[in-house]
Amino acid sequence: MKHEPEDNHPLVAAIRDKQIKAGVIGLGYVGLPLAMSISRAGFHTLGFDIDTEKIVRIDKGKSYIEAVTDDVLAEETGSGRFCATTDFTRLKECDVIAICVPTPLTRYRDPDLSYVENTCREIAKTLRQGQLIVLESTTYPGTTEEVMRPILEGAGLRAGQDFYLGYSPEREDPGNREFNTSTIPKVVAGDGELASAMMRAFYGSVVETIVPVASVRTAEAVKLTENIFRAVNIALVNELKLVYDAMGIDVWDVIEAAKTKPFGYMPFYPGPGLGGHCIPIDPFYLTWKSREFEQPTRFIELAGEINTSMPRYVIEKLAEALDRRLGKALSRSRILIMGLAYKKNVPDIRESPSLRLMELLIERGAEVEYHDPFLDEVPRTREYGHLKGRRSVQAEADNLAGFDAAVIATDHDGVDYARLATHVPLVVDTRNVYARRSLAFDNIVKA
Incomplete structure (x- = not known):
């Protein structure tokens, strides 16, 4: 891979050296396996969910997702690298935040981005400089820039200057034992050159293969193309x-x-x-x-x-x-x-x-x-x-x-x-x- 000047930026170096804390919002079929992969890669990881029952089960080392075994969950929680919470004020502790919330349709088959929007409002309450906010939920091209950015910038910080945006579509396949989160190639894109370098450093440390693309809109379109096919x-x-x-x-x-x-x-x-x-x-x-x-x-x-x-x-x-x-x-x-x-x-x-x-x-x-x-x-x-x-x-x-x-x-x-x-x-x-x-x-x- 071509070496870019941004790869030497202190924020990128901190990610590459695993001197940061990661957060995953939404601990379902996508979020919990991702959180386990991040934690097993050596990052201190916080998992966030509004469902208290999930948090209780995680604390007991009892997985509710087939792709995550009880042994893996117990190992990561026991090591101190991973813990789960319903306290969204702790988002301020996280340097990289991955959003893994549902993106369903309305009864009229229009996109329902309410989960993404509400999550961004929660992040905005504690948003600070240097954070990388990544959307993993499937959506239409333009969501990261047109929906997420305005909500997050409402906190007074500017994307690309104070905080950074990225998109990396989930590719989970429940029940598929041939692949897991770490072995499935990961499409990554950042909003700007520094954000792109941060995305490459982070996901390159978590999964075996990353596939960088030119823009977040391209990455958003990749996921749609795969499933429309x-x-x-x-x-x-x-x-x-x-x-x-x-x-x-x-x-x-x-x-x-x-x-x-x-x-x-x-x-x-x-x-x-x-x-x-x-x-x-x-x-x-x-x-x-x-x-x-x-x-x-x-x-x-x-x-x-x-x-x-x-x-x-x-x-x-x-x-x-x-x-x-x-x-x-x-x-x-x-x-x-x-x-x-x-x-x-x-x-x-x-x-x-x-x-x-x-x-x-x-x-x-x-x-x-x-x-x-x-x-x-x-x-x-x-x-x-x-x-x-x-x-x-x-x-x-x-x-x-x-x-x-x-x-x-x-x-x-x-x-x-x-x-x-x-x-x-x-x-x-x-x-x-x-x-x-x-x-x-x-x-x-x-x-």
């Missing part, structure tokens, strides 16, 4: 699923054959809808911002429409199969949703299509239960508050026999799918579970 390609295979289903062709067979081509093709897979914090949300951040520049985003918006329509398609396939195979109306049926999480083998329900499936079934008059080995109870959510408190039912033979149909929405590995198909009259498979496991049953319908 996935959203559009998933929408494509979801649409192909509909077309091929009408033709009597199994889209899963098509994909398996197509991916044998060693060039020019990358497999994506259909499903009951999109879940997770990133892929269902990020495209709408760009479509919203693009209106400011009078640029159409028809391709991205169409992909969003296709993906959000998938839960309704699954319910229609279920209703049709119940009528044809069992002679029973959906409104008089008892349905089991298999899997509440948005992806397999994790307890993460953010934007999970399973919640939408349950809502649609309730609207159609069906009796609905769910089974998920990772989620005993439906937690509080912004859009599905009426589902809060519903508990996972047992997937034992006697219990399964009481359902008319099951919908496999999430293909957790630890489920006995043979038992499911043996005891439930109809199984709607949205994940191709039975074909992938070479399980043959006559009561399976793909959707």
Whole structure:
């Protein structure tokens, strides 16, 4: 890497020599693993969260995030390098502050930056000279400069002179054991040359590989591009699923054959809808911002429409199969949703299509239960508050026999799918579970 004059600046040298304290705001799926990586790299680290329950669990060395083990958490808290607090006045102790708070959508699918804005207001209360403030939350290009900077400068200090701004998009993938925060290449950018040097020094000490880019807007666009790429390609295979289903062709067979081509093709897979914090949300951040520049985003918006329509398609396939195979109306049926999480083998329900499936079934008059080995109870959510408190039912033979149909929405590995198909009259498979496991049953319908 080219050596820049700013690399010798005292602020950069202090970071490089680990003579600074770091702060991480938001100790969720992104923030807690990041805090552990920073602490394990040798920086004294403070974690901030408004959820007192999280702080209590951290103090006891009990992790609530799969990517952070109890042993790692206990080691870092026991070493004195890491501690967590709800006291945001302690932000003044931190030389580098990373913001890892949610960036959801409003009910009208516009960006909701209230968490970022409120966090910046808290930082502004104790903002001091020399601090580096970094946003890691996914957002549209311009957020760091247009939203964060004015709020922080309201404290009377000037960005680029008194304090410094940077952006480094999170790239967490819950449940992926092949990569972790330290091994995933990290895109970094600073608002100005000194801020860029501080970003390189800090993240270069925390992760194995950094990817510096020219501006914070570029870094903000990188994250959106990564997830829009996935959203559009998933929408494509979801649409192909509909077309091929009408033709009597199994889209899963098509994909398996197509991916044998060693060039020019990358497999994506259909499903009951999109879940997770990133892929269902990020495209709408760009479509919203693009209106400011009078640029159409028809391709991205169409992909969003296709993906959000998938839960309704699954319910229609279920209703049709119940009528044809069992002679029973959906409104008089008892349905089991298999899997509440948005992806397999994790307890993460953010934007999970399973919640939408349950809502649609309730609207159609069906009796609905769910089974998920990772989620005993439906937690509080912004859009599905009426589902809060519903508990996972047992997937034992006697219990399964009481359902008319099951919908496999999430293909957790630890489920006995043979038992499911043996005891439930109809199984709607949205994940191709039975074909992938070479399980043959006559009561399976793909959707």
